[in-house]
Amino acid sequence: MDAIVIGGGHNGLVAAATLARQGHRVGVFEQRGQFGGVADGLLHDTQSFSPEVVSDLNLCPHGLKLQDPAPVFVPSREGHGLLLHRDPDLAAEELGPDAEPYRNWRAFLDRVLPFARAQLDRTAPDVRGNASLWPLMKTGMAFRRLGKKDIHELLRVGPACVDDYLSEWFTSPLLKTALAAPALHGTFMGSRSPTSTATLLLHEAQVSKEVVGGALALVGSLVKACRAGGVELQAGAEVRRIRVEGGRAVGVELADGSSVDAGTVLSCIGPRRTLLDLVAPEQLPVGTAGHIRKVRVRGTLARLTLKLSGPIEYACRPGFAPERSLVGEHPLDLERAFDHVKHRRMPTDPPLDIRQSGGEASVLVRCAPFQLEGGWTDARRSELTESVLASLERYAPEVRSIATVTETLTPADLAQRYGLEGGHEMHGELALDQLGPMRPGLELSRHLTSIEGLFCGSAGIHPGGGISGRPGRLAARAAQQG
Amino acid sequence: MPRTTPFHERTAALMQSYAWKEWAGYAAPCNYDAHSEREYFAIRRSAGLIDVTPLYKYEVTGPDAARFLARLWTRDITKLKPGRVAYGCMCDGDGMVLDDGTVACLAPERYRMTSSEAWLGWFEQHRRGFDVQIEDSTDRIAALALQGPLSREVLRNVVDADLDSLRFFGLAACHLAGAEGWITRTGYTGDLGYELWVPNADAITLYDAILEAGAEHGVQPIGLDALDVTRIEAGFVLQGIDYVSSRSCLIDARRSTPEDSGLGWTVNLEREGWIGREALLRERENGPKWNLVGLELDWAEIEDLHAEYELPPHLAPCACREAVPVYLASGKQVGQATSSTWSPTLKRSLALAQVHRRHTSIGTKLQVEHTVEFERRRVTATVVDRPFFDPPRKTSTPNFPPKTPA
Numbered sequence: 001m002d003a004i005v006i007g008g009g010h011n012g013l014v015a016a017a018t019l020a021r022q023g024h025r026v027g028v029f030e031q032r033g034q035f036g037g038v039a040d041g042l043l044h045d046t047q048s049f050s051p052e053v054v055s056d057l058n059l060c061p062h063g064l065k066l067q068d069p070a071p072v073f074v075p076s077r078e079g080h081g082l083l084l085h086r087d088p089d090l091a092a093e094e095l096g097p098d099a100e101p102y103r104n105w106r107a108f109l110d111r112v113l114p115f116a117r118a119q120l121d122r123t124a125p126d127v128r129g130n131a132s133l134w135p136l137m138k139t140g141m142a143f144r145r146l147g148k149k150d151i152h153e154l155l156r157v158g159p160a161c162v163d164d165y166l167s168e169w170f171t172s173p174l175l176k177t178a179l180a181a182p183a184l185h186g187t188f189m190g191s192r193s194p195t196s197t198a199t200l201l202l203h204e205a206q207v208s209k210e211v212v213g214g215a216l217a218l219v220g221s222l223v224k225a226c227r228a229g230g231v232e233l234q235a236g237a238e239v240r241r242i243r244v245e246g247g248r249a250v251g252v253e254l255a256d257g258s259s260v261d262a263g264t265v266l267s268c269i270g271p272r273r274t275l276l277d278l279v280a281p282e283q284l285p286v287g288t289a290g291h292i293r294k295v296r297v298r299g300t301l302a303r304l305t306l307k308l309s310g311p312i313e314y315a316c317r318p319g320f321a322p323e324r325s326l327v328g329e330h331p332l333d334l335e336r337a338f339d340h341v342k343h344r345r346m347p348t349d350p351p352l353d354i355r356q357s358g359g360e361a362s363v364l365v366r367c368a369p370f371q372l373e374g375g376w377t378d379a380r381r382s383e384l385t386e387s388v389l390a391s392l393e394r395y396a397p398e399v400r401s402i403a404t405v406t407e408t409l410t411p412a413d414l415a416q417r418y419g420l421e422g423g424h425e426m427h428g429e430l431a432l433d434q435l436g437p438m439r440p441g442l443e444l445s446r447h448l449t450s451i452e453g454l455f456c457g458s459a460g461i462h463p464g465g466g467i468s469g470r471p472g473r474l475a476a477r478a479a480q481q482g
Numbered sequence: 483m484p485r486t487t488p489f490h491e492r493t494a495a496l497m498q499s500y501a502w503k504e505w506a507g508y509a510a511p512c513n514y515d516a517h518s519e520r521e522y523f524a525i526r527r528s529a530g531l532i533d534v535t536p537l538y539k540y541e542v543t544g545p546d547a548a549r550f551l552a553r554l555w556t557r558d559i560t561k562l563k564p565g566r567v568a569y570g571c572m573c574d575g576d577g578m579v580l581d582d583g584t585v586a587c588l589a590p591e592r593y594r595m596t597s598s599e600a601w602l603g604w605f606e607q608h609r610r611g612f613d614v615q616i617e618d619s620t621d622r623i624a625a626l627a628l629q630g631p632l633s634r635e636v637l638r639n640v641v642d643a644d645l646d647s648l649r650f651f652g653l654a655a656c657h658l659a660g661a662e663g664w665i666t667r668t669g670y671t672g673d674l675g676y677e678l679w680v681p682n683a684d685a686i687t688l689y690d691a692i693l694e695a696g697a698e699h700g701v702q703p704i705g706l707d708a709l710d711v712t713r714i715e716a717g718f719v720l721q722g723i724d725y726v727s728s729r730s731c732l733i734d735a736r737r738s739t740p741e742d743s744g745l746g747w748t749v750n751l752e753r754e755g756w757i758g759r760e761a762l763l764r765e766r767e768n769g770p771k772w773n774l775v776g777l778e779l780d781w782a783e784i785e786d787l788h789a790e791y792e793l794p795p796h797l798a799p800c801a802c803r804e805a806v807p808v809y810l811a812s813g814k815q816v817g818q819a820t821s822s823t824w825s826p827t828l829k830r831s832l833a834l835a836q837v838h839r840r841h842t843s844i845g846t847k848l849q850v851e852h853t854v855e856f857e858r859r860r861v862t863a864t865v866v867d868r869p870f871f872d873p874p875r876k877t878s879t880p881n882f883p884p885k886t887p888a
Binding site: 276281283285286287289290 | 574
């Protein structure tokens with residue numbers, strides 16, 4: 001085997017398929033019984049998946065179909081709620097007085113986001129002292145080409161909180177909530193937290209098309225692409241240790257005690273677990289260990305799976321069953337939700353991120369603290385289930401009669417099931433000090449480690465993100481270059 | 483406010499001079515009466531009893547305890563056998579010394595380390611990946627040192643360990659005045675001596691038993707001033723005086739590698755995986771800059787110098803911890819003497835000094851600053867071997883190798 005990929009999540013599959021297309025013999029070791037990682041039964045949005053990966057891996061012949069992201073419905077207790085399309089033309093009718101500002105805002109994003117998008121699809125700049133300045137200068141020049149006005153605007157709003165920023169543009173709380181909520185995914189922030197505008201822009205830069213059939217369909221075509229490339233996919237194979245000899249990765253040791261040799265090891269699980277748990281502490285320079293220990297991984301995500309006897313409809317718009325909906329009607333609802341996280345409390349009236357299709361709904365709660373005071377127990381899990389249903393019931397009073405909760409996954413369950421440290425779906429919080437070259441460090445952000453032949457490519461590495469495939473693709477490239 | 487050790491009830495009653503100082507947060511006696519001379523001679527002629535409870539103590543246990551300690555210490559603790567103690571130091575990632583101390587192997591997977599500062603946070607930073615439990619036992623275990631040529635005789639009546647077989651840097655679990663604890667053949671005086679470790683509750687009983695058994699041998703309670711003289715005679719460095727822990731240095735220049743601080747002998751650069759090794763390998767390539775040496779000051783010159791001012795030669799009443807510059811004859815400064823003392827046993831004026839590597843060979847003549855009447859003068863100092871004082875009794879063991887009947 002030329003290369004071993006640890007972790008068969010979306011990034012692991014992307015990395016493996018990328019390496020296989022270059023003619024490498026690749027094996028993927030996944031501890032769970034299925035592939036896909038958080039794309040398998042946890043996260044449901046695929047709109048951040050990288051178009052570069054789709055074309056690099058030629059995924060469309062492997063059954064991948066893309067479409068514009070479905071609009072998001074935000075129910076309200078008074079009025080008729082808001083159905084928000086990304087396209088300003090489609091959104092105009094629902095937005096009323098906000099229609100024109102929304103068009104202008106999208107135009108602003110269309111001007112500035114290509115710059116950000118380009119950074120997401122390339123290796124983080126090397127800002128160590130001995131690095132070549134040329135790539136940095138190129139990035140700087142591309143930034144300057146945005147023009148004085150937009151540069152000033154970006155520098156002005158980046159450090160601001162998303163609530164203030166969106167209030168400069170819009171009046172409708174429903175619209176502001178719909179835009180602000182995804183900006184907080186993977187962060188440890190509320191809508192009033194400084195720098196949440198920067199993560200909003202980051203999120204917007206990642207969005208493109210979504211996969212028809214959702215995350216599971218995406219995983220299916222990634223698995224197909226791997227098989228087509230001759231990748232050896234091993235499920236139920238937990239890597240216990242990365243073997244290092246003389247400062248070089250030489251293979252892995254599996255939980256069953258067997259060893260596999262390979263000149264390249266590419267870890268697509270979190271960087272903290274990779275370096276602190278899979279590499280013997282003696283093999284890791286103390287500086288690297290010290291740095292990686294500082295990476296913050298406080299998860300806030302929980303998920304309910306509902307079996308539906310009929311579609312979820314909201315009282316404010318009867319007869320309409322949106323595929324995507326967002327419960328929470330004011331940016332301050334997001335801030336209050338974060339208060340619960342901050343104080344390690346069980347959330348009450350949590351905002352919800354819902355996706356329903358085919359008689360099933362996935363409900364994501366992004367304000368369930370991993371470090372809940374007193375810890376997560378069966379009783380606390382039931383409490384969370386009840387809290388989510390109560391929150392949903394405020395807008396969809398019939399929900400209890402049509403929905404049965406088939407599963408509630410607390411952050412502790414996620415840590416257990418998916419091997420996520422801190423229950424964090426991105427293996428590291430999105431925060432200004434944990435992005436770009438700092439995600440999660442000057443060396444690691446370029447997918448390299450201090451151990452020769454060991455590379456990292458999960459969402460904990462630049463450029464982060466949900467189901468995006470970007471870190472996996474960049475890590476595979478780094479591995480090819482050695 | 484300093485706290486008191488479990489021996490305080492006794493040490494306070496013996497204290498005549500009210501000379502207490504703070505040691506790691508505890509009140510510790512400097513000397514019990516007006517001068518430390520009587521205590522000093524107890525150590526060198528009989529035995530001195532020192533309360534060393536303020537030493538930081540950590541119990542490190544678990545399947546990976548040895549590996550964990552071997553990662554943090556310069557010594558290979560995985561090779562330390564039960565019943566043995568190792569002296570060494572801990573470095574940071576830059577190879578700069580954090581602290582020095584001992585690690586004792588009480589039993590397989592069970593170690594006790596001592597240090598001069600608190601390191602629980604450092605341990606917590608590095609414990610991930612090791613199956614190990616760490617407990618700060620400083621407040622729970624009382625420690626006494628009995629040091630001096632008669633210490634073995636005194637302890638014969640107090641502990642049930644086989645003292646004639648207990649080797650230098652050996653350890654035995656035993657009863658001490660009836661209490662379960664440990665005895666180690668370690669100390670900070672360069673003499674025959676032992677350290678005794680018991681739970682706090684048994685501290686007073688043990689203290690009384692030793693003084694009672696030692697009454698006919700002239701055993702004295704000892705304060706830190708006499709200890710300081712003996713440790714300089716023994717050539718031991720003191721963290722915070724002869725070198726500064728890398729953690730407390732405000733500037734890089736203050737930091738010391740093990741070689742710089744005279745601890746180079748505790749380092750094995752061939753061994754892999756310990757914190758600081760990579761940096762020290764690089765240092766080895768560039769050549770270390772400093773080394774710690776023993777200096778003997780020319781007494782005749784000191785006498786002459788004072789005579790110039792019509793003064794009798796002045797002896798400091800105890801060890802001096804004020805660092806003074808060390809020069810070449812040309813006047814160029816090449817280091818600093820960090821501890822110095824008059825040795826009442828050797829009748830010589832001694833110093834420990836950090837000196838540029840080029841000027842550390844035995845016999846090198848250097849100049850040490852010496853102030854008389856507020857004027858900075860210099861006296862000749864010769865680089866000499868450490869330890870200055872090294873009696874055979876320090877390491878000899880009557881019954882080792884074990885005597886076999888003829």
